[in-house]
Amino acid sequence: MSDAGRLSVEGWQTDFVAAAPQRFENSMRDALEQSGLSTLELVDRLRRVASSAGLAVTPLFRDFVAHVINSMVMKGEGNTAFREDQAFLADATRAVQAISDSVGGTTALWLALARCHANIDNAGRERLASIHSAGRYAIVPDDVVRARTVLAHYFIDTSNYRRAQRLLDQTETEFAGTPIAASHRAELLAARGMCQFYTDPEGSDTWFVRAIAVGTSGTGAGASEDESVQPVATAVHYRGRVAAARGEHQLALVRYVEAQAIAPGRLAGRAFHHVRLAEILLRHGPAHEAEHHLRQADSINQQARQISTGAAQLNHAWAQFHLATGDHRSAERELRDALRAARRANARRSTLQFALALGRLHAGRRRPVHALLYLTLAACWLLRWELFRDRHVVRNLRALMTHAPGALGRARPRAQSDAVRCPCGANHEGSAGPRSVRPP
Structure with missing residues (x-):
């Protein structure tokens, strides 16, 4: 290749690299403005953005990363065969860490990432590390309470109820006089009920009643829409489990359906x-x-x-x-x-x-x-x-x-009048046949 040709190629490459940040910004802005993009497409864009060198951590970048992670939590990957879970989690972790190092205040992002990890390994080190990062980068009391409550959920999920109870006791005592969003305080109360449910279902109901009262008493200022309703939905769901433990099966079904209607996301x-x-x-x-x-x-x-x-x-x-x-x-x-x-x-x-x-x-x-x-x-x-x-x-x-x-x-023999019926309102017919969809 002639010197002129080589200079022409090198100039084109330089221009291409220089234009990369603008292309990535356009890609992120387009993803936020288009509601029809699949999670797979969002994940692919995150991969390309996260792998780029020298990309500035801007509010646009932060909003884009949050959008992709929340899409994974709410919608999953769709019905296509998706086999890059670990790659997505690595890209998302790298992106959230970059935001944390730059501006902090990334508790919600780390907790959303922890929910993604939970689908793969509920008791895994990666989920726990994300929860710890949520606490480490917490700035305001609301974020500290949320991170600790989710850490208590991790202990509950791994059957370490005493450790969860100690953490919740400490958190409630430490922030008793601190203004906290109603939804976050309700989440803490619901977690206390979950700790007690597995050894004393009847006694746990008081905590869930309190969580519902607190969660519906405020606007949830400082919390996202999903965070505002989720603790109340959790408490209503567990009140359904308490009803089932009492033998009140129809009431349990009604409460399950009510909980799902509160937070269907x-x-x-x-x-x-x-x-x-x-x-x-x-x-x-x-x-x-x-x-x-x-x-x-x-x-x-x-x-x-x-x-x-x-x-x-x-x-x-x-x-x-x-x-x-x-x-x-x-x-x-x-x-x-x-x-x-x-x-x-x-x-x-x-x-x-x-x-x-x-x-x-x-x-x-x-x-x-x-x-x-x-x-x-x-x-x-x-x-x-x-x-x-x-x-x-x-x-x-x-x-x-x-x-x-x-x-x-x-199932125990029962009179026909004792049978319960599902109150969800769906058409339950047409389910016959072999189990065709199995977890991976």
């Missing part, structure tokens, strides 16, 4: 909503209505790429369905999948629940060796996790056996 929450409905309907309502909600949860979990605790709970619910229809082999397969997912997610309570369910299933099929194996595993885990650490172990075990959602077994 997050995909993971929608999946759990369908699972909870199905758990009650499998034992106390029409089987086809339960199957409808199981299939809805399947579809949402695939869209959200849920492979952690939510997937385990759905596997367990499908096991109940298969057992009710006499398909013991499929029930065993689903329970083994549930147990693996719970172990991977370090979900201790669910691990015990699923091991006990497998022991009971094998006992019912006259397989004493298999039954003894799973019951022995459950006993060993119980000794390791609770007996030498928690003076309330007997109460915890009794609560696990009594109030674990959808204890595996056939």
Whole structure:
């Protein structure tokens, strides 16, 4: 190549590199202005922007990163086969870290990122690291309270209830006289109820009633729209679980539906909503209505790429369905999948629940060796996790056996007048056929 040609190419390359920031700004602005872009397209734009060198951290960049992460939380990746979860999380983490280093005040971004991590590994180090970063870059008291409350949620999800309770006690004492957004204080109260629910469902109801009262008393100033309504929805949902523990199954279904109507946005929450409905309907309502909600949860979990605790709970619910229809082999397969997912997610309570369910299933099929194996595993885990650490172990075990959602077994015979019906208003027909959508 001649010297003139080489200079021409080098000049074009220089101009191209110099124009890159403007192209990226146009791409980000276009993404914020267009409502029809898919999450996959947004993720691709984030990848290109995050990999560019020397891009300035501007308000536009911050808004774009928040938009992409929130799209992932609310909509997932769509129905296409998306296999780049780790790459997206790495790009998003790099972008949020750049914003944090530049301007701080990124608590909401880190917590949204933690929700994305939770779909892959509810008890993973990456989720925990994002939550810790949310606290580290908190500037105002509202952000500190939110970060600590979500950290308590992490401890609850990993069955570390005492540590969660201590953190919530400390936070409530420290910020008792500090003006905090009503939604954030309600979130703290709901988390306290969640801590108590797993050992004392009846006693936990007081916390949820208080959370609803506080969450609906203010405008939620300082919180996003999703943050304003989510704590109230969580409290109403758990009041449904309290009703189910009391045996008030129709009331539980009504409260589940009310909770979902309050905060319909997050995909993971929608999946759990369908699972909870199905758990009650499998034992106390029409089987086809339960199957409808199981299939809805399947579809949402695939869209959200849920492979952690939510997937385990759905596997367990499908096991109940298969057992009710006499398909013991499929029930065993689903329970083994549930147990693996719970172990991977370090979900201790669910691990015990699923091991006990497998022991009971094998006992019912006259397989004493298999039954003894799973019951022995459950006993060993119980000794390791609770007996030498928690003076309330007997109460915890009794609560696990009594109030674990959808204890595996056939529905009890009931009079037709006692049967419940789903109040969600959806068309529950047309759900027959094999399970066609499974979590990855």
